[in-house]
Amino acid sequence: MPSDRGVFIIHCIPGRARLGVPALRRDPARAAEIAELARACPSVVDARENAWAASLTVEHEPDVPLEDVLSELAHIPELSGCGCGSLDELAPPPPRCAGPVEPPSPGRTARLVVKAVDRLNAASQVVPPPQVDLKLVIPGLLVGSGLLQVLLRRAPSAPHWITLVKYGFDAFVVLNHGRIQGFLASSGAPTGGEAV
Numbered sequence: 001m002p003s004d005r006g007v008f009i010i011h012c013i014p015g016r017a018r019l020g021v022p023a024l025r026r027d028p029a030r031a032a033e034i035a036e037l038a039r040a041c042p043s044v045v046d047a048r049e050n051a052w053a054a055s056l057t058v059e060h061e062p063d064v065p066l067e068d069v070l071s072e073l074a075h076i077p078e079l080s081g082c083g084c085g086s087l088d089e090l091a092p093p094p095p096r097c098a099g100p101v102e103p104p105s106p107g108r109t110a111r112l113v114v115k116a117v118d119r120l121n122a123a124s125q126v127v128p129p130p131q132v133d134l135k136l137v138i139p140g141l142l143v144g145s146g147l148l149q150v151l152l153r154r155a156p157s158a159p160h161w162i163t164l165v166k167y168g169f170d171a172f173v174v175l176n177h178g179r180i181q182g183f184l185a186s187s188g189a190p191t192g193g194e195a196v
Contacts, residue, residue, distance in 0.1 A: 006022070007079070008020045014062045015060060015062035016057065016059045016060070017057070017070075018055055018057045018058075019056045019057075020054060021034070021055065022054045023054075024056070031049035033078060034049060034056060034076065035047040035056060037076045037079070038058055041069070041072040041073060041076075043060045043061045043064040043068060043069050043072060044058055044060050045059045045060055058073070113171075117134055117135060117138065117175055120134055121134045121135060138171055138175070139169065139171040139172035142164050142171060143164065143169065144168075145164045145168075146162065146163070146164030146165035147165070149164070
């Protein structure tokens with residue numbers, strides 16, 4: 001837990017960092033003054049203060065390392081007066097995912113969609129009615145949107161109706177693969193792995 005004095009990095013992504021400055025808590029005038037001074041730094045594009053959250057969000061040039069931006073901010077006397085010590089010594093938090101990432105592919109995308117729908121489906125079982133199955137609702141919405149475009153004979157900025165119907169059908173097959181295989185096995189119909 002950060003102390004009441006000093007500056008710490010709450011969150012950072014390329015081009016933006018949110019700094020915690022506990023000394024600014026409930027002091028809107030001082031926070032606004034520091035944000036204005038931060039905006040005057042060469043690599044800072046914008047700075048927004050939030051006195052109630054005791055934070056300073058700094059947007060900077062994405063090609064400028066965060067360490068350089070913090071070094072510029074360290075030269076603001078009002079920020080140094082917050083008991084910050086040296087902003088130069090702040091280190092960005094380590095990246096959240098250090099493991100290898102699978103390269104983008106249709107198979108990866110399909111697995112991520114199925115995983116997301118499974119999680120969403122599990123979460124939706126908590127909210128009434130539990131009979132709603134998103135593995136059926138999502139493809140149904142896609143097909144329904146496509147058919148609605150045909151019936152209304154409109155060409156909105158949405159994808160073409162045939163694309164929506166195709167994606168709806170494909171989504172149904174991908175999301176309900178296990179159900180389809182189970183149904184085919186129970187009805188005695190040949191599945192993809194059996195010889196006809």
